[in-house]
Amino acid sequence: EAQVTQNPRYLITVTGKKLTVTCSQNMNHEYMSWYRQDPGLGLRQIYYSMNVEATDKGDVPEGYKVSRKEKRNFPLILESPSPNQTSLYFCASSLSRGPAYEQYFGPGTRLTVT
Amino acid sequence: AQSVTQLGSHVSVSEGALVLLRCNYSSSVPPYLFWYVQYPNQGLQLLLKYTSAATLVKGINGFEAEFKKSETSFHLTKPSAHMSDAAEYFCAVSGDTGRRALTFGSGTRLQVQP
Numbered sequence: 578e579a580q581v582t583q584n585p586r587y588l589i590t591v592t593g594k595k596l597t598v599t600c601s602q603n604m605n606h607e608y609m610s611w612y613r614q615d616p617g618l619g620l621r622q623i624y625y626s627m628n629v630e631a632t633d634k635g636d637v638p639e640g641y642k643v644s645r646k647e648k649r650n651f652p653l654i655l656e657s658p659s660p661n662q663t664s665l666y667f668c669a670s671s672l673s674r675g676p677a678y679e680q681y682f683g684p685g686t687r688l689t690v691t
Numbered sequence: 692a693q694s695v696t697q698l699g700s701h702v703s704v705s706e707g708a709l710v711l712l713r714c715n716y717s718s719s720v721p722p723y724l725f726w727y728v729q730y731p732n733q734g735l736q737l738l739l740k741y742t743s744a745a746t747l748v749k750g751i752n753g754f755e756a757e758f759k760k761s762e763t764s765f766h767l768t769k770p771s772a773h774m775s776d777a778a779e780y781f782c783a784v785s786g787d788t789g790r791r792a793l794t795f796g797s798g799t800r801l802q803v804q805p
Contacts, residue, residue: 581734610792617700619781619795620735635792667734676723676785677742680793682734 579604581683583668589689590658598653598686600668608671609651610635610680611643613664620667626651658690693718693784697796705804710754710769712799714782717763724765725783725793726756735781741765752776777803 581602590596602609610625612635622635626645640662642654651670655662665687669680698713716722723742727735739750746758756767765782779800783793 612795617797619695619797620783620793621795622792625792669735677740679725679737679740682727682736684734685732 579681581668581670581681583666583683583686585686586684587687589691591691592659593657595654595656596658596688597655598666598668598688600651600653600683601649602651602668602670602681603649604670604672604681605648606670606672606681607648608673608678608680609645610669610671611641611651611653612667612669613637614667614685615664623653623666655688658688660690662688663690664688693720693722693794695782695784695794695796697780697782697799699799700797701800701802703802703804704772706774707771710767710772710776710801712767712780712782712801714756714765714767714796715763716765716782716784718784723785724756724758725785726750726754726765726767727781727783728752729779729781729798731778738767738780772801772803774803774805777801 584599611623612620614620621637624643626632668683671678671680694717696715725740726738739748741758749755754769779798782796
């Protein structure tokens with residue numbers, strides 16, 4: 578089954594404790610992206626990747642890191658999480674970077690930072 | 692720069708009634724427009740997309756949307772609401788091929804009353 582998977586689905590952590598949220602897609606997609614969803618704000622892009630070893634900042638990159646060493650994986654790293662990073666996170670992938678291609682979303686990771 | 696405005700954060704309809712969810716966009720380039728649906732505790736699923744082939748776009752689950760350039764609108768409709776349509780709906784625009792970002796509206800939560 579074609580899908581985007583994320584782990585963990587739920588995570589509660591404390592301020593300053595480094596964490597990684599994994600994202601993997603099995604569709605051989607070039608483009609991958611991370612979004613955060615907050616009430617009343619919709620989804621905002623954190624980082625994106627056009628292909629392996631090609632990543633760039635989105636609209637809200639502060640406090641986050643990413644890497645793309647393999648085509649299928651795109652982990653999101655919070656090196657020193659803070660309470661304002663409490664949010665619902667979605668990974669997405671797309672066949673190509675062309676704007677007509679729809680993005681496929683993972684099931685989401687709900688992160689709480691205390 | 693591109694942006695999306697969804698009028699009405701909450702919409703309530705009776706089962707069998709017309710569903711109308713409003714979306715207006717702003718884009719400096721010809722836009723590609725999407726509607727996504729998010730069911731509780733799930734990721735986003737594509738309902739339909741506009742990529743300039745036809746102004747009236749039909750999607751899954753009986754939904755359709757009409758692109759109106761003069762009004763910069765892409766409203767989502769369904770003739771007869773079902774209880775299973777209760778979800779949050781997001782309109783999104785894509786056009787910046789450099790970043791391949793989707794810019795989302797803030798979402799509309801649809802409630803269907805029996």
